[in-house]
Amino acid sequence: MDLTLHVWRQSGPKDKGKLETYPAKGISPDMSFLEMLDEVNEELIKTGKSPIVFDHDCREGICGMCSQTINGKAHGGQDRTTVCQLHMRSFKDGDEIFIEPWRARAFPVIKDLIVDRTALDTIMQAGGYTSCHTGGVPDGNAHPIGKPVADYAMDAAECIGCGACVAGCPNSSAMLFTSAKVAQLAVLPQGKHEAMARVMNMTDTMQAAGFGNCTNHLECEASCPKGVSVKFIAKLNREYMKALVS
Amino acid sequence: MILDGKTPTGPIEKTWDKHRFDMKLVNPSNKRKFKVLVVGTGLAGGAAAASLGELGYNVEAFCYQDSSRRAHSIAAQGGINAAKNYPNDGDSIYRLFYDTIKGGDFRAREADVWRLAQVSNNIIDQCVAQGVPFARDYAGYLDNRSFGGAQVSRTFYARGQTGQQLLLGAYSALSRQVKAGTVKMYERHEMVDLVVVDGVAKGITCRDMITGELKSYWGDAVCLATGGYVNVFYLSTNAMGCSVTAAWKAAQKGALFANPCYTQIHPTCIPQTGDHQSKLTLMSESLRNDGRCWAPKNKEDCDKAPGDIPEEDRDYYLERKYPSFGNLAPRDIASRAAKEQCDDERGVGPGKRGVYLDYATAIERVGEHTIKERYGNLFEMYEKITDENAYKRPMRIYPAPHYSMGGLWVDYNLMSNIPGLFVLGEANFSVHGANRLGASALMQGLADGYFVIPYTIAGYLATITPGVVTDEHPAFKESIEQVQAQTDKLLNIKGKKTVSEFHRELGKVMWEDVGMARSESSLKNAMQRIPEIRDEFWKNVNVTGSSNETNQQLENAGRLADFLEFAEVFTADALHREESCGGHFRTEHQTDDGEATRDDENFAYVAAWEFKGAGKAPELHKEPLKFDNVKLAVRSYK
Ligand SMILES: Cc1cc2nc3c(=O)[nH]c(=O)nc-3n(C[C@H](O)[C@H](O)[C@H](O)COP(=O)(O)OP(=O)(O)OC[C@H]3O[C@@H](n4cnc5c(N)ncnc54)[C@H](O)[C@@H]3O)c2cc1C
Ligand code: SF4
Ligand code: FES
Numbered sequence: 112m113d114l115t116l117h118v119w120r121q122s123g124p125k126d127k128g129k130l131e132t133y134p135a136k137g138i139s140p141d142m143s144f145l146e147m148l149d150e151v152n153e154e155l156i157k158t159g160k161s162p163i164v165f166d167h168d169c170r171e172g173i174c175g176m177c178s179q180t181i182n183g184k185a186h187g188g189q190d191r192t193t194v195c196q197l198h199m200r201s202f203k204d205g206d207e208i209f210i211e212p213w214r215a216r217a218f219p220v221i222k223d224l225i226v227d228r229t230a231l232d233t234i235m236q237a238g239g240y241t242s243c244h245t246g247g248v249p250d251g252n253a254h255p256i257g258k259p260v261a262d263y264a265m266d267a268a269e270c271i272g273c274g275a276c277v278a279g280c281p282n283s284s285a286m287l288f289t290s291a292k293v294a295q296l297a298v299l300p301q302g303k304h305e306a307m308a309r310v311m312n313m314t315d316t317m318q319a320a321g322f323g324n325c326t327n328h329l330e331c332e333a334s335c336p337k338g339v340s341v342k343f344i345a346k347l348n349r350e351y352m353k354a355l356v357s
Numbered sequence: 358m359i360l361d362g363k364t365p366t367g368p369i370e371k372t373w374d375k376h377r378f379d380m381k382l383v384n385p386s387n388k389r390k391f392k393v394l395v396v397g398t399g400l401a402g403g404a405a406a407a408s409l410g411e412l413g414y415n416v417e418a419f420c421y422q423d424s425s426r427r428a429h430s431i432a433a434q435g436g437i438n439a440a441k442n443y444p445n446d447g448d449s450i451y452r453l454f455y456d457t458i459k460g461g462d463f464r465a466r467e468a469d470v471w472r473l474a475q476v477s478n479n480i481i482d483q484c485v486a487q488g489v490p491f492a493r494d495y496a497g498y499l500d501n502r503s504f505g506g507a508q509v510s511r512t513f514y515a516r517g518q519t520g521q522q523l524l525l526g527a528y529s530a531l532s533r534q535v536k537a538g539t540v541k542m543y544e545r546h547e548m549v550d551l552v553v554v555d556g557v558a559k560g561i562t563c564r565d566m567i568t569g570e571l572k573s574y575w576g577d578a579v580c581l582a583t584g585g586y587v588n589v590f591y592l593s594t595n596a597m598g599c600s601v602t603a604a605w606k607a608a609q610k611g612a613l614f615a616n617p618c619y620t621q622i623h624p625t626c627i628p629q630t631g632d633h634q635s636k637l638t639l640m641s642e643s644l645r646n647d648g649r650c651w652a653p654k655n656k657e658d659c660d661k662a663p664g665d666i667p668e669e670d671r672d673y674y675l676e677r678k679y680p681s682f683g684n685l686a687p688r689d690i691a692s693r694a695a696k697e698q699c700d701d702e703r704g705v706g707p708g709k710r711g712v713y714l715d716y717a718t719a720i721e722r723v724g725e726h727t728i729k730e731r732y733g734n735l736f737e738m739y740e741k742i743t744d745e746n747a748y749k750r751p752m753r754i755y756p757a758p759h760y761s762m763g764g765l766w767v768d769y770n771l772m773s774n775i776p777g778l779f780v781l782g783e784a785n786f787s788v789h790g791a792n793r794l795g796a797s798a799l800m801q802g803l804a805d806g807y808f809v810i811p812y813t814i815a816g817y818l819a820t821i822t823p824g825v826v827t828d829e830h831p832a833f834k835e836s837i838e839q840v841q842a843q844t845d846k847l848l849n850i851k852g853k854k855t856v857s858e859f860h861r862e863l864g865k866v867m868w869e870d871v872g873m874a875r876s877e878s879s880l881k882n883a884m885q886r887i888p889e890i891r892d893e894f895w896k897n898v899n900v901t902g903s904s905n906e907t908n909q910q911l912e913n914a915g916r917l918a919d920f921l922e923f924a925e926v927f928t929a930d931a932l933h934r935e936e937s938c939g940g941h942f943r944t945e946h947q948t949d950d951g952e953a954t955r956d957d958e959n960f961a962y963v964a965a966w967e968f969k970g971a972g973k974a975p976e977l978h979k980e981p982l983k984f985d986n987v988k989l990a991v992r993s994y995k
Contacts, residue, residue: 123906141630143742149635149857156855156901156910164909166423168596170636171738173521174427196741221567222907229544232424236536240529241488245408245807246479248486252443255497265490265516268525272426295488302488 112138112204116151118163119211121220128220130209140200144187145170145177147199148210165224170195172336175271178278179224180211185275185334193273193336213274215283217321228274230320231288237316238309239292241301254300267295269337279334282323287331289317290347291339297350307354310347360613360965360980363768364468369986370450373472376769377812381819388413390823393814394561394576395419396548396603399428400520400799401782402582403527404806410539411530412811417574418531418540419563421547421598421912426528429584429596430802433520434641436504436512437799439477444501448509450474455987456507457797460687461762461790462939462955463989464616464963466982468769469787476808477800481513483807487526491515504642504795512796517641517734523799527806543574548603549915550836551579551778553610558778559826562836566912569905571840573833577823578814581607582781582806585761587620589920589927590872591864593758594626594639600916601923604765604784608923612773613965613978615786616763617923618931621793621940622873623759624691627742628711632861637757638742640735642795645684645691647719647728648752650675652698652705652712659705663713663751674698674712682994689792689940690994692756696873697951699755706753715751756873760798762789762940763930766965766980770813771805774965777821779814781805786963791939844904847914852897856913859894863887863917863924871928876944880932887928888972891921922971929966929975936960957989 114135121128135151142150145167152162168176172193179194181187187197202208210224218226256264268291276287293310296302302309318324325344332341365376383391395406395418403425406418420428442448453474458465481499485491491513492500504512515522534540545566552560552573560575583603587593608614625644626637651671653659658666674694676683686694695712698704705711720728725748729736736747743753764786771779771787782802789797826832870883894917902908937946937953938960946954963980 139631139633142633143635146633146635150633153855153857156899159901161901162910164907168422168427168598169429169432170597171432171638173518174422174429174431174596175424176422176427192741198741198744200744225907228423232426232532232535232542232544235426235529236532240533241486242533243483243486243530245404245411245483245530245811248482251441251481251485251491252498254485256493257497258493258495261490261493261497264488265492265522268490268515268522269518271521272424295490299488299490301486 112140112199112202114138114202114205115207117207117209120163120223123222124219138199140198142199143170143195144181144197144199145195163224164222167195172196173271175273178213178226178273178275180213180278182209185213185278186336191336191338213278215277215322217283217285218274218277230322231272231274231285233320234285234289234313234316235292238305238312241296242305243301256299260298264295264299266340267291267343270339271337273336275334275336276331277322279330280323281328281330282326284325284331285317285322286325286344286347287335287339287341289313290343293350294343294346297346306350307357310350311354314351358978360766360774360963360978361768362466362980363770364466365769369467369471372468373475380812380816383815383819385413387823389415391415391818392417392576392823393578393580394574395580395582396561397428397582397584397782397784398425398528398531399430399582399584399782400524400527400802401806402580403428403524403531404803405580405582405781405810406540407527407530407534408807408811409814410534410537413539416534416540417543417576419543419546419548421545421566423544425531425542425544426525428524429599430524430799431521432596433799434517434639435643436502436514436519436796437480437523438511438796439481439513439800440474440511441478441481443499444510446509448511452509453477453511457788457794458790458987459990459992460792460794462792462992463790463957463961463984464619464938464982465788465790467984467986472809473788473801473804476804479808480800480803484523484526487529489515489522489526507794520799523803527803547912548583549606549840551607551610552832552836553775554826554830554832557776559830560828560833562833562840567907569903569908571837573828573837575826575828575833577818577821578777578779580779580781580810580814581765581784583784585783586923587758587761589863589924590758590867591860592629592634592637592868594623594637597636600919602916602919605919605923607765607773607775607778608968610775611967612775612778613766613967614763614926615766615963615965616791616930617927617966618934619762619791619940620758621688621760621762622692622756624688624695624756625714625754626757627739628706628753628755630707638738639757639759640739640754642688644714644732644735647731648684648714648716649673649718650684650691650695650712650714652703654703656702659703659709663705672698672703679994686994687792688795689942693873693942695754695756711753711755713751714754716747717751720748760793762786762791762793766963770816771810772813772817777817779810781810791941844911847898847900847911847918848904850896850898850900852899854897855899856910856917859890859898860913860917860920862890863921866890867924871931874942874944875931877932880928883928884925884932887921887925891971894918894921922968926966926968926975930964933977934960934964
């Protein structure tokens with residue numbers, strides 16, 4: 112099939128950037144979206160133009176590196192799908208496709224479709240861990256953890272740190288991302304002891320990094336390729352209140 | 358040269374404890390003065406950087422992704438082994454040790470494998486303490502499953518995302534140290550050279566992948582934990598950025614590369630659909646617990662819908678050839694068997710490179726609901742990629758390059774032959790011999806990072822004075838100049854073919870001639886083709902853009918330039934090893950019914966290659982392997 116792409120090109124953080132139009136011809140429905148971009152890039156190189164740069168690595172939906180807004184939707188808007196898992200069979204011959212980077216104050220554009228997401232790491236450094244040492248920990252079965260609790264923690268831990276929730280949120284909030292880690296560790300016996308300091312430090316850092324507030328639009332959950340639920344935001348809020356009153 | 362692995366002597370079960378006691382320690386107040394560079398933040402590097410930082414060393418860590426949480430360890434699905442024996446089914450450190458040695462087809466060092474089995478239990482405890490949400494039973498205890506042909510249930514798992522959860526555990530420990538100021542993290546930094554001063558590793562040169570700037574970093578020791586090299590085949594289950602570059606830069610500076618020809622081809626991957634394919638997706642080995650592999654008996658049936666091929670016209674080839682293990686035959690055997698069907702022109706799907714993995718019998722036996730519970734996420738993933746419903750129509754699978762057992766040569770302390778250069782995780786050659794068992798790479802990465810390197814690096818650092826060589830030394834400037842010269846050379850070729858066209862070409866040769874089954878003639882053909890492709894690459898590649906910007910073409914070109922040198926050493930290794938063992942199958946060395954024949958008399962050694970420059974024959978150094986605790990036996994799965 113033949114498509115027309117409108118792709119965000121920006122040579123660097125200081126450049127204003129604009130959409131450029133490129134044809135994508137003879138695209139097979141079996142290609143992944145990124146393979147389609149590979150083909151377009153091969154054409155661009157052959158015609159002496161600079162290829163589109165975009166982040167990607169595993170190409171199987173787990174590393175969280177790929178990050179594109181397609182036709183206004185983070186990761187293209189298909190249920191539980193990252194850009195790298197999106198296949199061209201979900202488009203039709205003749206389609207026009209708009210491809211842009213994540214848009215958020217805390218994620219400045221580096222080049223074309225690549226943004227700087229180090230702010231997410233900074234949030235993790237503020238408390239996304241248990242302060243255990245290497246070695247000197249008890250046997251893995253010393254603290255039984257009921258299956259429902261373990262499953263809840265695993266549901267939260269599904270987050271791949273892609274930042275789609277931020278890109279999808281009208282306030283560019285990182286609440287879903289932050290809450291997933293807060294909730295995972297708050298319910299586990301290993302993480303409970305530091306729960307209060309953790310929720311305070313992580314949310315403070317989130318705000319300082321330039322992410323907006325959560326005003327319950329729920330766009331984050333809709334954008335999340337891993338189905339991370341907004342129920343974790345409610346959990347974060349409860350943890351936050353607990354920490355405030357104690 | 359005969360290499361010395363420096364394994365401790367005495368009863369094997371005491372070796373690690375005794376060695377830990379014998380090694381020197383670094384005084385706590387001195388640790389801060391030592392700077393340690395850790396390249397790579399996957400399971401091995403992330404665990405090492407966090408642990409060394411916590412001990413008080415001054416650590417700098419590097420990765421090429423935009424965050425240390427994204428290393429390819431994240432893609433591991435199945436699980437991680439440990440000898441906990443929680444299910445009370447007869448497991449022990451000795452059994453895990455024995456299974457790993459045997460699984461590796463008797464081509465690994467006993468003492469290293471023993472240590473791995475011994476610390477495996479600590480790993481599980483460590484990860485649980487970090488909050489890794491392993492699967493649990495209803496009473497709240499850790500759940501286990503059996504994996505990859507093991508007769509005991511020793512695999513711990515976190516849904517279908519064990520690697521992700523373990524990596525996030527290591528990442529959290531690392532984040533804690535970054536916050537504490539003991540580790541400085543450099544993301545989007547690619548190591549493009551190793552700096553060696555007077556024969557000792559003293560630093561690295563990196564390309565800042567945003568600005569393009571080349572910068573050197575000095576350290577009293579350098580740890581490489583940079584993963585595997587199977588992207589030399591172009592298509593593999595590895596991430597797009599995985600490369601041999603860091604390891605190869607060390608090899609160019611004299612580090613020996615051990616057993617490069619030992620690579621693992623995983624039997625259950627989604628087949629290629631066309632030339633546009635950029636990578637292959639693995640589906641967990643656990644699928645073979647219930648699925649039955651078959652191919653049509655008759656060529657004419659290959660294009661028919663699978664449902665139209667009657668039972669009697671199907672060849673359940675694994676069940677036929679290996680009646681006792683059937684569909685659970687080990688990876689190398691299952692992969693080769695699938696290839697045989699396709700070579701016999703009985704493959705299915707696009708390009709006829711595929712066989713069926715059929716769930717119809719299992720669904721009849723336990724119901725679709727149970728199958729969904731067991732493999733739902735995998736069936737979903739399969740449907741996303743192929744648009745086919747595997748509950749209704751058998752899956753198509755085909756083998757794909759997956760893991761590299763070979764890697765930089767290291768001694769028992771994980772130190773390479775270059776003093777001060779340590780190698781961890783998949784990047785070294787140490788414990789898997791010629792074939793790796795399922796769920797044991799995650800174990801090795803974390804063992805090396807949490808529980809081995811913190812001890813063995815001290816043994817080295819205690820013998821040197823910190824900070825004697827820093828980036829003021831002229832070797833650092835030379836390193837930058839040399840990298841800049843190579844970069845300029847690449848950018849100035851301005852040829853007609855793209856980097857990926859060359860990579861595809863190399864991959865095709867490697868897959869066809871140095872892949873699952875290798876013969877003298879195929880290997881000799883590769884020995885001729887690889888230098889031809891390399892020569893053309895250096896004359897005719899088109900690398901766009903400049904060196905002082907984000908330039909993914911330049912990154913790829915640099916990685917491919919290294920693969921093009923490495924591939925030749927890889928092939929030389931395969932050609933010299935006149936036996937079949939584990940992942941290395943030479944068609945000349947097989948029994949009448951197609952089973953691998955090992956030659957212990959002549960080949961029970963580690964082959965460590967010294968690179969002498971592109972196009973020159975590498976020099977072979979041997980480390981003989983001694984087996985005092987296991988009896989060499991034929992690996993039979995009949
Ligand atoms: C799809 C898949 C499934 C798997 N499933 C399992 C399983 O179920 N069980 C199991 O035990 N094993 C499994 N494995 C194998 C296992 O995941 C890997 O062997 C292991 O995770 C490797 O860890 P590592 O730390 O050595 O390397 P990696 O995790 O690959 O990390 C490499 C690090 O090095 C960095 N790096 C590389 N080159 C450079 C450079 N030049 N400069 C700077 N940084 C660099 C990267 O940024 C990264 O941080 C699987 C592998 C794959 C591909
Ligand atoms: S919560 Fe979802 S959308 Fe947000 S970073 Fe995690 S995986 Fe991405
Ligand atoms: S490239 Fe890894 S999640 Fe898309």
